[in-house]
Amino acid sequence: MAPARSPLAPAAVPAVPPIGGARFATGESGIRYKGRDDVLLALFDAGTTVAGVFTKSSTAAAPVAWCRKALAGGQARAFIVNAGNANAFTGKAGMGAVDATVGAAARALGCPRNRVFVASTGVIGQRLKAERIAAMIPGLAGAARTEAWDRAAAAIMTTDTFPKLATASATIDGVPVTINGTAKGSGMIAPDMATMIAFVATDARLPADVLQACLARATERSFNRTTVDSDTSTNDTLLAFATGAAGHASVTRAADRRLAGFRAALEAVCLDLALQVVRDGEGAQKLIEIRVAGARSAAAARRVAFGVANSPLVKTAIAGADANWGRVVMAVGKADITLDQRRIGVRIGGHVVATRGGPPKDYDETPVTAHMKGRSILIAIELGQGRAATTVWTCDLTHGYIDINADYRS
Amino acid sequence: MAPARSPLAPAAVPAVPPIGGARFATGESGIRYKGRDDVLLALFDAGTTVAGVFTKSSTAAAPVAWCRKALAGGQARAFIVNAGNANAFTGKAGMGAVDATVGAAARALGCPRNRVFVASTGVIGQRLKAERIAAMIPGLAGAARTEAWDRAAAAIMTTDTFPKLATASATIDGVPVTINGTAKGSGMIAPDMATMIAFVATDARLPADVLQACLARATERSFNRTTVDSDTSTNDTLLAFATGAAGHASVTRAADRRLAGFRAALEAVCLDLALQVVRDGEGAQKLIEIRVAGARSAAAARRVAFGVANSPLVKTAIAGADANWGRVVMAVGKADITLDQRRIGVRIGGHVVATRGGPPKDYDETPVTAHMKGRSILIAIELGQGRAATTVWTCDLTHGYIDINADYRS
Numbered sequence: 001m002a003p004a005r006s007p008l009a010p011a012a013v014p015a016v017p018p019i020g021g022a023r024f025a026t027g028e029s030g031i032r033y034k035g036r037d038d039v040l041l042a043l044f045d046a047g048t049t050v051a052g053v054f055t056k057s058s059t060a061a062a063p064v065a066w067c068r069k070a071l072a073g074g075q076a077r078a079f080i081v082n083a084g085n086a087n088a089f090t091g092k093a094g095m096g097a098v099d100a101t102v103g104a105a106a107r108a109l110g111c112p113r114n115r116v117f118v119a120s121t122g123v124i125g126q127r128l129k130a131e132r133i134a135a136m137i138p139g140l141a142g143a144a145r146t147e148a149w150d151r152a153a154a155a156i157m158t159t160d161t162f163p164k165l166a167t168a169s170a171t172i173d174g175v176p177v178t179i180n181g182t183a184k185g186s187g188m189i190a191p192d193m194a195t196m197i198a199f200v201a202t203d204a205r206l207p208a209d210v211l212q213a214c215l216a217r218a219t220e221r222s223f224n225r226t227t228v229d230s231d232t233s234t235n236d237t238l239l240a241f242a243t244g245a246a247g248h249a250s251v252t253r254a255a256d257r258r259l260a261g262f263r264a265a266l267e268a269v270c271l272d273l274a275l276q277v278v279r280d281g282e283g284a285q286k287l288i289e290i291r292v293a294g295a296r297s298a299a300a301a302r303r304v305a306f307g308v309a310n311s312p313l314v315k316t317a318i319a320g321a322d323a324n325w326g327r328v329v330m331a332v333g334k335a336d337i338t339l340d341q342r343r344i345g346v347r348i349g350g351h352v353v354a355t356r357g358g359p360p361k362d363y364d365e366t367p368v369t370a371h372m373k374g375r376s377i378l379i380a381i382e383l384g385q386g387r388a389a390t391t392v393w394t395c396d397l398t399h400g401y402i403d404i405n406a407d408y409r410s
Numbered sequence: 411m412a413p414a415r416s417p418l419a420p421a422a423v424p425a426v427p428p429i430g431g432a433r434f435a436t437g438e439s440g441i442r443y444k445g446r447d448d449v450l451l452a453l454f455d456a457g458t459t460v461a462g463v464f465t466k467s468s469t470a471a472a473p474v475a476w477c478r479k480a481l482a483g484g485q486a487r488a489f490i491v492n493a494g495n496a497n498a499f500t501g502k503a504g505m506g507a508v509d510a511t512v513g514a515a516a517r518a519l520g521c522p523r524n525r526v527f528v529a530s531t532g533v534i535g536q537r538l539k540a541e542r543i544a545a546m547i548p549g550l551a552g553a554a555r556t557e558a559w560d561r562a563a564a565a566i567m568t569t570d571t572f573p574k575l576a577t578a579s580a581t582i583d584g585v586p587v588t589i590n591g592t593a594k595g596s597g598m599i600a601p602d603m604a605t606m607i608a609f610v611a612t613d614a615r616l617p618a619d620v621l622q623a624c625l626a627r628a629t630e631r632s633f634n635r636t637t638v639d640s641d642t643s644t645n646d647t648l649l650a651f652a653t654g655a656a657g658h659a660s661v662t663r664a665a666d667r668r669l670a671g672f673r674a675a676l677e678a679v680c681l682d683l684a685l686q687v688v689r690d691g692e693g694a695q696k697l698i699e700i701r702v703a704g705a706r707s708a709a710a711a712r713r714v715a716f717g718v719a720n721s722p723l724v725k726t727a728i729a730g731a732d733a734n735w736g737r738v739v740m741a742v743g744k745a746d747i748t749l750d751q752r753r754i755g756v757r758i759g760g761h762v763v764a765t766r767g768g769p770p771k772d773y774d775e776t777p778v779t780a781h782m783k784g785r786s787i788l789i790a791i792e793l794g795q796g797r798a799a800t801t802v803w804t805c806d807l808t809h810g811y812i813d814i815n816a817d818y819r820s
Contacts, residue, residue, distance in 0.1 A: 039748045059743030059751055089739045089751065091768025124736025125769055188723060188740060229722045230640075232744035256792075290423055312639045312807075313598060313721070313815055320816025326534025327641075330598065333469030334642035341469055341499065358501030359535055397722075398816075402809050406730030 020245025032084030061088030074208030170261035213254030283400025285400030343384025431653025442494030471498030484618030615654030623664035693810025755795025
């Protein structure tokens with residue numbers, strides 16, 4: 001039985017406008033799922049540039065290896081995603097499956113192979129029947145249209161309970177540009193990489209290296225600040241495509257002031273998508289924001305924040321609406337950085353639960369418990385050592401996570 | 411409602427012989443639990459030496475800070491444990507509670523304060539009503555007897571579902587010596603430290619520095635090779651007491667050959683206790699042994715092994731008896747060490763599930779699934795890079811863990 005739609009899902013899937021030069025078609029391969037589309041073909045007009053960030057896993061999947069290589073060309077005509085089989089740890093057969101898919105698309109479009117990108121998501125270690133995907137490509141290419149973002153978002157889902165879309169706009173040199181994106185989660189989500197499979201497309205006209213710099217920065221400030229379960233995927237892929245259809249003047253440096261609005265919009269889309277992934281974390285009932293301040297370095301702040309965000313004891317306490325802030329202190333303590341306990345303070349939902357190494361004298365748990373019963377939990381930690389700070393997001397750890405993952409394949 | 415006794419519990423609590431010079435009494439403080447003993451007083455004859463290893467948490471509890479200091483004296487007359495309140499992150503009040511307890515014991519025994527050791531376990535961040543414990547000490551001191559190991563093991567439990575005892579014997583210079591130990595878990599259990607609260611007592615006669623060296627080595631090879639939930643406790647304490655009652659000749663170096671049998675017996679007791687803690691991990695239904703071989707260094711082997719042992723996706727798959735070995739590969743990949751996928755092999759229950767970067771050609775899942783349905787799961791990972799190896803133990807992640815931890819305090 002599919003899990004119910006996450007209670008943290010946005011009220012509605014946002015309507016996103018078309019992006020000039022980007023078209024989509026989806027279809028049903030029958031490889032793992034029945035009765036739903038599980039293959040996405042995205043087509044981009046000639047001249048589209050591409051950037052990407054990928055998992056740092058040392059057992060990265062075959063499609064990730066291909067994308068890293070193809071990215072050197074800087075141009076994209078097609079992107080193919082299949083859901084249900086990760087084509088990871090599949091040895092030579094895995095690269096063969098990539099070759100078959102890429103070859104079919106290159107032939108259908110009459111383009112070089114290195115303009116075709118692929119991503120897979122699903123079970124690891126099973127052979128991907130890529131011949132089924134390859135056979136679908138000519139038909140999908142004929143059916144692609146610009147308005148199909150919603151179908152694209154739905155086709156890439158695995159254990160997701162809702163499709164994820166985001167959009168933002170900006171101007172470059174006075175010309176309006178749009179950025180759309182989609183992503184899928186919702187387990188095997190951990191920091192320090194581009195989380196799972198996501199892509200954005202824009203009608204901005206940007207050289208691949210400029211797009212890459214903008215994307216890397218946006219990733220660091222969005223996907224790489226989230227975690228669901230501390231497990232880094234073999235297949236994490238985030239690609240950005242810039243079709244150039246907006247027709248503004250050329251911009252050749254990422255630091256160009258004219259890109260300030262674009263960079264902010266790209267970051268907004270990535271953060272929106274990253275938070276949607278957390279909101280749809282497997283079994284998630286609460287969205288948790290963890291702010292760490294007063295750290296000696298950004299790395300220390302990050303270490304503490306993720307120590308708390310990945311602590312099963314913190315996450316289960318929040319699942320139970322238990323104002324057990326001692327577990328937050330425990331998770332801070334295990335971050336393996338030198339701390340002075342007497343300077344540590346913790347607030348939950350704005351209420352001081354610990355200050356200078358202990359609970360405040362007049363501590364009243366009532367408002368904290370009330371906050372813990374809500375859907376959005378805010379934990380703020382002051383380390384009292386320096387000026388570095390960060391914010392990360394995660395979800396609670398519930399029976400739903402066990403239900404989904406103790407029997408994912410069957 | 412208390413969780414049912416772990417299905418991984420030993421068939422019976424082992425009978426342990428008395429240790430000359432070590433006596434025990436337990437009592438009910440009423441601080442957190444009702445209707446059960448929650449305070450242990452252990453008394454040791456004059457001349458008993460002591461060694462200890464503690465949590466590496468930077469938010470370590472007040473009793474840990476006291477024990478570290480008192481350990482410099484090298485001698486012990488008393489050890490007091492309370493269950494239900496960790497006396498952690500309690501600021502000055504926390505050190506005051508330690509002082510009150512230590513002071514009461516020193517007065518009752520007429521000994522220096524630094525021969526009194528204390529440990530607390532339970533909820534973090536709540537003031538410990540140590541006056542209740544202090545008031546019990548004179549009575550307990552009068553009631554202490556050598557045969558009360560079983561009561562001692564029961565009094566220190568929190569979410570444990572069974573008391574943990576172990577015993578082993580050896581000879582030193584031809585004279586028989588005995589080592590007994592006890593431990594409590596069963597959540598907030600993570601590696602790289604002495605896990606939770608445990609103590610061993612022996613009638614061997616050893617200088618404190620020799621005992622310390624033996625204990626540190628045994629810890630590294632036992633407690634520090636286990637994890638339940640990756641959360642390092644603020645209170646982890648392992649103490650060893652050597653009463654000298656066995657009366658063998660003096661041994662002044664840990665490397666002395668005459669201690670070979672003692673060292674092995676101490677390691678056996680520690681490993682027995684550590685595995686009992688894992689077997690009683692919160693919600694545990696399966697004991698998981700993870701062997702990593704072919705690593706470039708011991709640190710790399712350990713990193714990979716704990717990456718797998720702490721992966722919620724691996725642990726939930728095992729809970730569901732799902733032979734989803736791809737998650738093991740994922741967890742190997744996230745260890746942040748350089749690997750060549752084509753050299754990686756994985757066996758489950760002795761059956762090859764992956765070899766040279768993919769599933770074997772004639773892969774038959776049937777025997778693997780049968781193994782996954784058992785209580786003891788064995789995962790062996792070959793990295794194909796070098797000669798370093800390690801073994802670590804953990805348990806599965808089940809609904810029971812969520813049940814216990816989403817509502818621990820109430």
